[in-house]
Amino acid sequence: MINVTPISIAAAAQSYAAELTEKLCQPYCVNASIQPVVDVTYTIDDTSLVGTTLYVTLFPCNECAKAIIQSGIREIIYLSDKYAATPGTLASKRMLKSAGITLRRLESDKAVLTLPLSE
Ligand SMILES: [Zn+2]
Numbered sequence: 001m002i003n004v005t006p007i008s009i010a011a012a013a014q015s016y017a018a019e020l021t022e023k024l025c026q027p028y029c030v031n032a033s034i035q036p037v038v039d040v041t042y043t044i045d046d047t048s049l050v051g052t053t054l055y056v057t058l059f060p061c062n063e064c065a066k067a068i069i070q071s072g073i074r075e076i077i078y079l080s081d082k083y084a085a086t087p088g089t090l091a092s093k094r095m096l097k098s099a100g101i102t103l104r105r106l107e108s109d110k111a112v113l114t115l116p117l118s119e
Pocket residue numbers: 060061062063064065
């Protein structure tokens with residue numbers, strides 16, 4: 001197995017090539033061990049993540065971004081972006097935007113979310 005760039009950002013990734021060194025390539029390539037997990041995850045019971053929206057508390061890192069792109073998720077709604085200035089998050093945003101995934105920070109006037117875990 002080999003590491004690959006997510007197919008939907010392959011063209012955009014070509015433009016990054018000039019600034020990529022071998023070490024910096026890591027944020028943009030899907031590790032060969034992750035791809036089979038992504039493939040199985042979105043084909044179990046014919047359930048597809050293609051076109052779905054992902055809700056997360058923290059903006060996805062570059063590793064999660066690659067799996068998200070490969071799964072076909074089309075929108076991410078996040079609560080916090082506290083690591084916005086880190087290289088991993090910058091790479092994540094670059095890939096997600098190149099893949100055309102909508103990124104939206106959750107806006108709410110509520111300070112607390114209560115989630116009941118029983119009926
Ligand atoms: Zn992550």
